[in-house]
Every structure is written in structure tokens, then in C-alpha cells.
Amino acid sequence: MNTPIYDRLEIYLVAAALLLAIGIYGLIRRRTLIGMLISGELIFSAASLNFMAFSRFTAPDPAVGRIFVLFIMGLAAAEVAIGLSIIIAVYRNYRSVKTRELSDLNG
Amino acid sequence: MxxxxxxxxxxxxxxxxxxxxxxxxxxxxxxxxxxxxxxxxxxxxxxxxxxxxxxxxxxxxxxxxxxxxxxxxxxxxxxxxxxxxxxxxKNEEKRGPTLFWGGTALAAAVAIFWSLWWLGKSTGWKTPASRLTDGSVKAIGVSLLTTYSMAFELISVALLVAILGALAIARTGRTKP
Known part of the structure; x- marks a missing residue:
């Protein structure tokens, strides 16, 4: 195997899969809204890393994957802004961001 | 050498x-x-x-x-x-459900990781014969302003709406001092 470790697609794919797995574990395991939001950001990062790896190694036009990653970053920033303002509104009403206590619709 | x-x-x-x-x-x-x-x-x-x-x-x-x-x-x-x-x-719930959901989360994460690993290893990814662009900042900028100009404008509108929406949501319900 002559290609160095940083020039192999599989390494990046495995790293992205690991990041996705950690993010999903945190999304299920966390008990506060902010913790779930942080885990969601990890999942976004995994998707971005996959796009970057494929645009570097297999895409005929490498600019496409990079533009898509830029769009993912912009939408993640918008999502964080909206999500955090909702979390703060929820905290003002309930005095808590624990997911277990936000159960008014739980009939 | x-x-x-x-x-x-x-x-x-x-x-x-x-x-x-x-x-x-x-x-x-x-x-x-x-x-x-x-x-x-x-x-x-x-x-x-x-x-x-x-x-x-x-x-x-x-x-x-x-x-x-x-x-x-x-x-x-x-x-x-x-x-x-x-x-x-603090963990005020019972021990059983906590362990159960922790185990479920761990199992889901390991399953996803293992299957994606297997998929990435077993697929024969092909490198393209020729590249259309070199993926430099210049190529990204040209693509953003020609092929993807519509998506670019939509992203900027989405960011504007997100900022205004965040302000509106965080403002309501605030009591006056």
C-alpha cells in the first residue's frame, strides 16, 4: 500500500461514520435540548466530511461538494439561531430545558 | 527519492x-x-x-x-x-430505563458505524478520468455566481428569515421591567 494514510478515501469515510455514530448516540442519550442540538451539529459535520471526501476523490467537479458544504454550514448556522431562540423561549415558560419536563402535549 | x-x-x-x-x-x-x-x-x-x-x-x-x-x-x-x-x-430516573435507553443508543450507534464502515470498505470507488475544475476558491466563486446563483440567493434569504425569526421568537413573552 503505497498511498499515504491521508490520501485514502476509506479513512475519511470511516471517520465520518464514526462522527455520525457519536452524534446519533448523543441525540438519543442527551436529556436537555441544548445537548441534543450539539449532537445534531455533530451529525451535520459528519455529512459535510462525507461530501468533502467524495468531492476530493470521486467527483469530476470538486467545486460542487465544497459549495454543498458551504450551504450546509449556512443552514446549520440558521438552524442553530432558530433552535436556540426556541430553547430560550421554552426556558422562559417552563424554567427548564429538560426534555422530560416538556410534556404538555403528552396526553 | x-x-x-x-x-x-x-x-x-x-x-x-x-x-x-x-x-x-x-x-x-x-x-x-x-x-x-x-x-x-x-x-x-x-x-x-x-x-x-x-x-x-x-x-x-x-x-x-x-x-x-x-x-x-x-x-x-x-x-x-x-x-x-x-x-x-442529575439522573433522578430509575436505573432500568436509563440502562435500557443507553444500551439502545449504543447499539444503534455501533450498528450505523459498522454498516457504514462495511459499505465504505467494500465498494470499489472509482477516481474520475479527468477533472472539470480544480476546486480552487476561484472555481467555487464562479460556480456560486453562475450555476448555483439561485441556491446562493435562497441561502441568504433563509439566513435573513432565520435571524428575524430568532429575534421574534426570543422577544415574545418577555415581561417589561
């Missing part, structure tokens, strides 16, 4: 360092009980990810990752933590 025989080794060590930084930051982000530490884990993870972007021949995206994630997203989350509550709650 390369002029610097150890240069490949040094670059490999830097790559492994970036990879380890990313994984360690992600583990801190999901594992820590103090929320401020998990935000710091997210920042560390983003720094490692920026290093990986650099190894993928894209220093521009590495810079953007640092600017947007470490500079904007993490700072915003830190403000939200200061306004809301700082710690993950």
Missing part, C-alpha cells in the same frame, strides 16, 4: 493528530455532563474537522469551518447556556 525522507511520516502524524482531535472533541461533546464542556468539545471537534478539510485540499473550507463553527455557532450556544441552565440534570 524525496529530498526530505521523513516528510511523509510527519504529514501522516499531523493527519492522525487532526483525526484524533476530531474524535476526542466529539466524545467530549456527547459525554460530558456540564453543557459548557460539551460546547468546548464541539469547538475542539470543529478544529479537528478543519484540519481534515485542509488535508482534503481545501484550505478555504477549513477557514470557513473555523469561522462559522468555532466563531459563530459555539459562541451562540455558550450564550444560550448562560441564559438557560448550565448542567445536564
Amino acid at each position: 524525496n529530498a526530505f525522507p521523513a516528510s511523509n511520516l510527519i504529514v501522516s502524524v499531523a493527519f492522525v493528530f487532526a483525526l484524533a482531535t476530531m474524535v476526542l472533541g466529539a466524545l467530549i461533546a456527547v459525554g460530558s455532563r456540564l453543557l459548557i464542556r460539551s460546547v468546548c468539545g464541539l469547538a475542539i471537534c470543529s478544529v479537528g474537522l478543519a484540519g481534515l478539510y485542509y488535508f482534503l485540499h481545501s484550505p478555504f473550507l477549513a477557514l470557513m469551518e473555523l469561522l462559522i463553527y468555532v466563531g459563530a455557532v459555539c459562541v451562540t450556544v455558550v450564550f444560550a447556556i448562560m441564559l438557560a441552565e448550565p448542567t445536564e440534570p
Whole structure:
């Protein structure tokens, strides 16, 4: 195997899969809204890393994957802004961001 | 023969360092009980990810990752933590369901990781015969303003709407002093 470790697609794919797995574990395991939001950001990062790896190694036009990653970053920033303002509104009403206590619709 | 025989080794060590930084930051982000530490884990993870972007021949995206994630997203989350509550709650539930859901989460994560690993290893990825562009900042800019100009404008409108919506949501329900 002559290609160095940083020039192999599989390494990046495995790293992205690991990041996705950690993010999903945190999304299920966390008990506060902010913790779930942080885990969601990890999942976004995994998707971005996959796009970057494929645009570097297999895409005929490498600019496409990079533009898509830029769009993912912009939408993640918008999502964080909206999500955090909702979390703060929820905290003002309930005095808590624990997911277990936000159960008014739980009939 | 390369002029610097150890240069490949040094670059490999830097790559492994970036990879380890990313994984360690992600583990801190999901594992820590103090929320401020998990935000710091997210920042560390983003720094490692920026290093990986650099190894993928894209220093521009590495810079953007640092600017947007470490500079904007993490700072915003830190403000939200200061306004809301700082710690993950103590575990007041029963032991059985906690262990059950923790096991379920771990099993789901391991299953996804293993299947994606298998998929990435077993598929024969082909490198293209020729590249249309070189993926430089100039190519990205030209594509953004020609092929993807509509999506670019939509993203800017989405960001504007998100900022206005965040202000509107966070304002309502605030009592006057």
C-alpha cells in the first residue's frame, strides 16, 4: 500500500461514520435540548466530511461538494439561531430545558 | 527519492493528530455532563474537522469551518447556556430505563458505524478520468455566481428569515421591567 494514510478515501469515510455514530448516540442519550442540538451539529459535520471526501476523490467537479458544504454550514448556522431562540423561549415558560419536563402535549 | 525522507511520516502524524482531535472533541461533546464542556468539545471537534478539510485540499473550507463553527455557532450556544441552565440534570430516573435507553443508543450507534464502515470498505470507488475544475476558491466563486446563483440567493434569504425569526421568537413573552 503505497498511498499515504491521508490520501485514502476509506479513512475519511470511516471517520465520518464514526462522527455520525457519536452524534446519533448523543441525540438519543442527551436529556436537555441544548445537548441534543450539539449532537445534531455533530451529525451535520459528519455529512459535510462525507461530501468533502467524495468531492476530493470521486467527483469530476470538486467545486460542487465544497459549495454543498458551504450551504450546509449556512443552514446549520440558521438552524442553530432558530433552535436556540426556541430553547430560550421554552426556558422562559417552563424554567427548564429538560426534555422530560416538556410534556404538555403528552396526553 | 524525496529530498526530505521523513516528510511523509510527519504529514501522516499531523493527519492522525487532526483525526484524533476530531474524535476526542466529539466524545467530549456527547459525554460530558456540564453543557459548557460539551460546547468546548464541539469547538475542539470543529478544529479537528478543519484540519481534515485542509488535508482534503481545501484550505478555504477549513477557514470557513473555523469561522462559522468555532466563531459563530459555539459562541451562540455558550450564550444560550448562560441564559438557560448550565448542567445536564442529575439522573433522578430509575436505573432500568436509563440502562435500557443507553444500551439502545449504543447499539444503534455501533450498528450505523459498522454498516457504514462495511459499505465504505467494500465498494470499489472509482477516481474520475479527468477533472472539470480544480476546486480552487476561484472555481467555487464562479460556480456560486453562475450555476448555483439561485441556491446562493435562497441561502441568504433563509439566513435573513432565520435571524428575524430568532429575534421574534426570543422577544415574545418577555415581561417589561
